[in-house]
Amino acid sequence: xxxxxxxxxxxxxxxxxxxxxxxxxxxxxxxxxxxxxxxxxxxxxxxxxxxxxxxxxxxxxxxxxxxxxxxxxxxxxxxxxxxxxxxxxxxxxxxxxxxxxxxxxxxxxxxxxxxxxxxxxxxxxxxxxxxxxxxxxxxxxxxxxxxxxxxxxxxxxxxxxxxxxxxxxxxxxxxxxxxxxxxxxxxxxxxxxxxxxxxxxxxxxxxxxxxxxxxxxxxxxxxxxxxxxxx
Amino acid sequence: xxxxxxxxxxxxxxxxxxxxxxxxxxxxxxxxxxxxxxxxxxxxxxxxxxxxxxxxxxxxxxxxxxxxxxxxxxxxxxxxxxxxxxxxxxxxxxxxxxxxxxxxxxxxxxxxxxxxxxxxxxxxxxxxxxxxxxxxxxxxxxxxxxxxxxxxxxxxxxxxxxxxxxxxxxxxxxxxxxxxxxxxxxxxxxxxxxxxxxxxxxxxxxxxxxxxxxxxxxxxxxxxxxxxxxxxxxxxxxxxxxxxxxxxxxxxxxxxxxxxxxxxxxxxxxxxxxxxxxxxxxxxxxxxxxxxxxxxxxxxxxxxxxxxxxxxxxx
Numbered sequence: 001x002x003x004x005x006x007x008x009x010x011x012x013x014x015x016x017x018x019x020x021x022x023x024x025x026x027x028x029x030x031x032x033x034x035x036x037x038x039x040x041x042x043x044x045x046x047x048x049x050x051x052x053x054x055x056x057x058x059x060x061x062x063x064x065x066x067x068x069x070x071x072x073x074x075x076x077x078x079x080x081x082x083x084x085x086x087x088x089x090x091x092x093x094x095x096x097x098x099x100x101x102x103x104x105x106x107x108x109x110x111x112x113x114x115x116x117x118x119x120x121x122x123x124x125x126x127x128x129x130x131x132x133x134x135x136x137x138x139x140x141x142x143x144x145x146x147x148x149x150x151x152x153x154x155x156x157x158x159x160x161x162x163x164x165x166x167x168x169x170x171x172x173x174x175x176x177x178x179x180x181x182x183x184x185x186x187x188x189x190x191x192x193x194x195x196x197x198x199x200x201x202x203x204x205x206x207x208x209x210x211x212x213x214x215x216x217x218x219x220x221x222x223x224x225x226x227x228x229x230x231x
Numbered sequence: 232x233x234x235x236x237x238x239x240x241x242x243x244x245x246x247x248x249x250x251x252x253x254x255x256x257x258x259x260x261x262x263x264x265x266x267x268x269x270x271x272x273x274x275x276x277x278x279x280x281x282x283x284x285x286x287x288x289x290x291x292x293x294x295x296x297x298x299x300x301x302x303x304x305x306x307x308x309x310x311x312x313x314x315x316x317x318x319x320x321x322x323x324x325x326x327x328x329x330x331x332x333x334x335x336x337x338x339x340x341x342x343x344x345x346x347x348x349x350x351x352x353x354x355x356x357x358x359x360x361x362x363x364x365x366x367x368x369x370x371x372x373x374x375x376x377x378x379x380x381x382x383x384x385x386x387x388x389x390x391x392x393x394x395x396x397x398x399x400x401x402x403x404x405x406x407x408x409x410x411x412x413x414x415x416x417x418x419x420x421x422x423x424x425x426x427x428x429x430x431x432x433x434x435x436x437x438x439x440x441x442x443x444x445x446x447x448x449x450x451x452x453x454x455x456x457x458x459x460x461x462x463x464x465x466x467x468x469x470x471x472x473x474x475x476x477x478x479x480x481x482x483x484x485x486x487x488x489x490x491x492x493x494x495x496x497x498x499x500x501x502x503x504x505x506x507x508x509x510x511x512x513x514x515x516x517x518x519x520x521x522x523x524x525x526x527x528x529x530x531x532x533x534x535x536x537x538x539x540x541x542x543x544x545x546x
Contacts, residue, residue, distance in 0.1 A: 048431060050427070050431075069435075070430050070431070071430045071431075071433055071434055071435050071436065072433070073431075073433075074431055074432055074433035075433045080431050082428070082431070086425050086427075086428045087424075087425075087428075088420065088421045088424040088425060088428070088429075089424055090420060090423075090424055090488070091417065091420055091421065091424065095417055095420075098414075098417060099417050099418060099421045099429075099432060100432055126235065128543070144432070148432070148433070
């Protein structure tokens with residue numbers, strides 16, 4: 001599904017990623033793990049075309065994403081929930097979801113699905129996004145990305161700073177997306193979340209890939225995973 | 232219990248009804264003023280579409296207003312076209328200038344966008360002065376009363392003029408109201424709120440921004456052309472930097488990103504200057520002090536504050 005082939009990227013002349021390769025498969029959650037500054041968010045940005053590649057390629061099936069203009073990447077079916085949510089604060093919940101849906105041929109049923117998954121959003125439907133709590137904002141950010149009916153969903157630390165009940169709701173939604181056949185790339189720092197959700201874990205250190213762990217390996221080699229977590 | 236949409240329709244429809252009815256009760260002086268205010272508010276609404284809804288601060292909108300004004304005026308004075316066709320020429324010229332300036336200026340952003348638009352407007356102003364043989368430079372030119380006829384209506388007649396100004400205002404007001412509620416309007420607001428996020432949802436942000444510039448320029452040109460037709464004068468002062476600053480002030484005062492804000496801001500500023508100039512020759516000092524207080528206590532503009540505090544449904 002989504003393949004990174006020897007991707008090198010960075011900011012200006014400062015190279016952050018060096019030959020990063022992995023594959024996110026449909027119906028699986030791939031956790032991208034590494035210490036702060038390891039290049040997790042940079043990897044996600046490189047996938048979305050927000051950073052020019054210095055080398056390598058990003059493919060979605062047969063489509064070479066790294067050749068496309070940034071706004072065309074989501075049109076291929078890539079949903080992105082960035083760190084810090086980045087909602088359209090002056091728009092209501094309903095309008096945020098509508099804006100998310102517009103590039104998807106106005107598929108009306110997707111809205112029902114999102115509201116079913118996050119009933120809290122239905123209660124807040126007419127409320128401006130900047131008046132929501134952190135957890136509700138995260139639900140909205142995820143719901144908006146889901147409105148694209150993505151084949152691949154990129155989640156950058158979606159549970160950061162949330163209370164336990166909200167974390168639970170976000171995790172349930174992530175699992176549901178996986179069960180629907182979406183390939184999920186999850187940037188995560190919490191050990192418990194990785195153990196509970198990951199089908200495979202890609203380990204990053206100083207911008208380089210230093211291994212991929214299977215679900216079983218995560219359970220049997222927790223020390224290896226722990227080494228790549230934390231500050 | 233009425234929903235936000237019904238309240239909004241009622242309020243905006245009510246404003247149009249009041250503006251229509253005022254022509255029957257206002258004394259001649261205010262009658263003329265309000266006609267002028269409605270045309271200038273149309274200019275401010277065009278500006279608001281770009282600044283208030285898309286988040287692009289232009290300092291060169293006088294160029295678009297002047298494109299409409301001179302496009303219409305020169306079409307009549309140099310080519311002898313009728314008022315209706317000249318009006319269309321003015322609007323089309325504004326749209327064309329908007330497309331060209333937009334394509335170039337949108338290669339920049341933030342402060343650079345402001346400076347580039349300001350420079351283009353200054354170039355436009357100097358062009359008007361340079362071609363003084365046709366434009367009559369600083370002095371400007373008058374459109375003969377006999378030529379100011381549209382659909383057999385004499386636009387110099389105060390009643391017809393008021394109705395024509397009201398019609399232009401209505402057209403721009405309804406267009407802006409519908410635009411900001413539409414898919415297009417929501418995407419513009421999304422771009423204003425977070426351009427990168429809009430792009431990451433699959434929107435071609437550059438195309439939307441260019442469309443916003445062209446639409447804003449066309450509405451400004453419509454206001455410029457209407458102003459010339461209704462008040463019979465085409466002058467270089469309308470192309471000066473002052474007329475780029477005015478719509479910014481009107482929109483900021485009334486409330487950027489609100490449909491009613493430009494009308495309220497224009498009305499307030501017009502009468503503030505009108506009344507204070509009757510008290511002292513240093514009227515700009517009074518206007519300045521009032522503006523400072525308004526900025527301090529209503530930083531989102533009058534309608535913006537109203538929306539923040541009371542009417543959250545206000546578009």
